[in-house]
Amino acid sequence: MKWLWIFSILLLTPELRAALDPVELKAKVAAVYMSKSAYCTSPILVFSKSNVLAYDVFGFPTLGILDNQSREYDGSYQCLIIKMSEQYSFRANILEGNCSMSNSHTANICTASHTNAAIDGSSSSCSAAADETVYVYLSTASNSNDPDVATQPFSPPTAGDTTRGVKLTSPFVVNGNVSGRFIIDATARINNIGGSCNLSMPKFSFVKE
Secondary structure, eight states: OOEEEEEEEEOOOGGGOOSSOEEEEEEEEEEEEEESSTTOOSOEEEEEOSSOOEEEGGGOOEEEEEESSSSOOOEEESEEEEEEESEEEEEESSOBTTBOSSOOEEEEOOOTTSEEEOTTSOEEEOOSSSOOEEEEEEETTOOOOOTTTOOBTTSOOBTTBTTBSEEOSSOEEEOSSOOEEEEEEOTTOEEEETTEEEEOOOEEEEEEO
8 A cells, every 4th residue: 555645734943033933823724736737727636624723833733644545646746736724823932012922813814915716716815804715826837935026825827927826846746655744934924013913924835755
């Protein structure tokens, strides 16, 4: 039997960071898809969760374990799609204004300026109030993983617009046993502005192990 051990979450240790980094960051991942197309077409479902829990990324949670025997997933995938909540809860590493280790805060990272494209081809704009489901597209066709430059991480790249999505540095090659980590890096993304503790768009990436 071949097993595909895939998709845990990783965040680097807080001791290595500067001020206003998270000591706790909770995210909710509902499903993961893979596509052999750099434009994320015809994605296949890797796994999904009916009961979506908030994972603390500092706990190195395993998101899914997949049996690679019943369906052969071997191949080279140019795009990974993470279905998740746009809402995060977090605590900051130091006290600054309303940000502190003792207080948990909630932030929605998808705004009206983002286009949220579902895998069924529909799209919408996020609102400021609701906790909405978004799709993060990591693709070899995307040109940036800078959260201040990659302004449309919730839309797949196209031949005419490679600013969409998040850069996947190399294809994810599945050949029997393999594992990988979906990384949510919120280094220096917490700020105390306007009397509120806020979280800016984190940096998303994926590494094969």
